[in-house]
Amino acid sequence: MKVRSLFMLFVFVFVLMAEGVWAKSPAPTQVDGATTVSTKRAKILMNQGVIFIDVRRVTDFQTSRIQWAEHLDLKLDLTEESLLSVVKKNQPVVFYCNGDMCQRSAIASKKAVAWGWTKVFYYRGGFPDWKNAGLPLE
Numbered sequence: 001m002k003v004r005s006l007f008m009l010f011v012f013v014f015v016l017m018a019e020g021v022w023a024k025s026p027a028p029t030q031v032d033g034a035t036t037v038s039t040k041r042a043k044i045l046m047n048q049g050v051i052f053i054d055v056r057r058v059t060d061f062q063t064s065r066i067q068w069a070e071h072l073d074l075k076l077d078l079t080e081e082s083l084l085s086v087v088k089k090n091q092p093v094v095f096y097c098n099g100d101m102c103q104r105s106a107i108a109s110k111k112a113v114a115w116g117w118t119k120v121f122y123y124r125g126g127f128p129d130w131k132n133a134g135l136p137l138e
Helices: 002-022 039-047 058-063 080-084 104-114 126-132
Strands: 051-054 093-096 120-123
Touching: 039 093, 039 120, 039 126, 093 104, 093 126, 104 120, 120 126
Parallel strands: 051 093, 093 120
Antiparallel strands: none
16 A cells, blocks of 8 residues: 555656646747847847846856846845836836746736836847857856
8 A cells, every 4th residue: 555655646746746847838929018129139238238137046147147137036036116226117127037938037027017117128038048149148
């Protein structure tokens, strides 16, 4: 009986883990109220001094990030007040995360628009596309 219980526990854990993997879906291509930007456009925005917000986990940010990016972890730090401490509502802002399978920058962009930011740029390709283009990292 113990072997069967152990087997059932293993199957249950496997299904839970697999469900988490299968649940991942591509990030949306657009966010209402925000402008989706390519890597080329993101680089132009950086050259213009636009603030980039990295909404990835702190461990990702500490490992490497887009040069001069600010960090506001979507789940731990991003609030209207914390965003306002980095960028005013009438200033442009770029949100990025870990690419087209990462939902964080889309969610952050949506929140910023809802909170009243008027120049929100959603960089869907995010860190992986920036890195692959050989652009500046820290």
